[in-house]
Amino acid sequence: MIGSILGNLTHTHTRTEHTERERMSQSNGEGMDAGEKENMAVWLLGVKTLSIQPFNLPPLGPHDVKVRMKAVGICGSDVHHFKNMRCANFIVKKPMVIGHESAGVIEEVGSEVKSLVVGDHVALEPGISCRRCHLCKNGRYNLCPEVKFFGSPPTNGVLANQVVHPENLCFKLPDNVSLEEGAMCEPLSVGVHACRRANINPETKVLIMGAGPIGLVTMLAARAFGAPRIVIVDIDDRRLSFAKDLGADEIIQVSANIKDVADEVVKIRNAMGSSIDVSFDCVGFDKTMSTTLNATRGGGKVCLVGLGQSEMTVPLCPTAAREIDIIGIFRYRNTWPLCIEFLRTGKIDVKPLITHRFRFTQEDVEEAFETSAQGGNAIKVMFNL
Incomplete structure (x- = not known):
């Protein structure tokens, strides 16, 4: 089945041997695999500077649970923080625990917790909103200006032995959904939220710009929502080959040169074989957004998912004249139950996306x-704690 997708393109990396360095670091408490003595976490201290150090947890509130982390993925935003100490306008100004794609096992529950018990496997939704502002009250809590989001400065993340989190943001996993799949609910939620915003259905023909992790989960979500034809575009032939094996109906390799947009739009339209109803820009550059705006049919939709540039120059006037709706997304809301159901029923299989695995040691x-930052064959890098 899809188990052979990776072939020579990617490989699963699992470190199985303790090096002398690891044994020495564990002897003094640095990089302990299980945090036998105290809770440890990965702290971002500076540009490309990470260190496993103690992490003190807040007291357990009546509606909180303590979770022992088991699976944590590396997101593109984590890589931006790692390389630049910032992601868009979110700037790391002091040491911060990194990570937000996570799943684990309940170790302790607050006095008022009713839906979870010790031993439950859960996936964690990383954002805690205020619940009081008009956006929260209207159900758009992902836009809350006071949201505290794991691993987004100044809020500490989850690449740790244990974390404390509200009960209502921890979702119990069915027996046939692994902890790694549970951690993948976070990136998958981006694709699900985008498909909801764009109203993807069995009559929607979809174009996706970008075959990175978010482009791929958006493709998987669009298929689960019923999209009958999906064309995916990228500059990297390896990523495109991966997307084809994962289920894309057609793949197209393009250049990074914005002067090529007109010719590439013709190629994309021909590959679709019919009008493009919805385009997802999962990259977010002048070139990719201009391509989607030109390729999408009149009266269609373009959903901006990726935020590669903070400002763009795109053909808005011709777009307005063709009545193309431009919509954006920011993270997600109310997606975990549907993501878990997609995984439980097999409508979506995220396991092939996990190409590299690592343990919780300093090395x-x-x-x-570094593997995630280099890109290339790495799609989703996952920690097994």
Whole structure:
């Protein structure tokens, strides 16, 4: 089945041997695999500077649970923080625990917790909103200006032995959904939220710009929502080959030169074989957004998912004249139950996306982030704690 997708393109990296360095670091408490003595976490201290150090947890509130982390993925925003100490307008100004794609096992529950018990496997939604502002009250809590989001400065993340989190943001996993799949609910939620915003259905023909992790989960979500034809575009032939094996109906390799947009739009339209109803820009550059705006049919939609540039120059006037709706997304809301259901029923299989695995040691942490930062064959890098 899809188990052979990776072939020579990617490989699963699992470190199985303890090096002398790891044994020495564990003897003094640095990089302990299980945090036998105290809770440990990966702290971002500076540009490309990570260190496993103690992490003190807040007291357990009546509606909180303590979770022992088991699976944590590396996101593109984590890589931006790692490389630049910032992601868009979110700037790391002091040491911060990194990570937000996560799943684990309940170890302790607050006095008022009713839906979870010790031993439950859960996936964690990382954003805690205020619940009081008009956006929260209207159900758009992902836009809350006071949201505290794991691993987004100044809020500490989840690449740790244990974390404390509200009960209502921890979602119990069915027996046939693994902890790694549970951690993948976070990136998958981006694709699900985008498809909801764009109203993807069995009559929607879809174009996706970008075959990175978010482009791929958006493709998987669009298929689960019923999209009958999906064309995916990228500059990297390896990523495109991966997307084809994962289920794309057609793949197209393009250049990074914005002067090529007109010719590439013709190629994309021909590959679709019919009008493009919805385009997802999962990259977010002048070139990719201009391509989607030109390729999408009149009266269609373009959903901006990726935020590669903070400002763009795109053909808005011709777009307005063709009545193309431009919509954006920011993270997600109310997606975890549907993501888990997609995984439980097999409508979506995220396992092939996990191409590299690492353990919770200082050496592995450094190698994992370098691997993710280099891109290439790495789609989703996952820690097994």
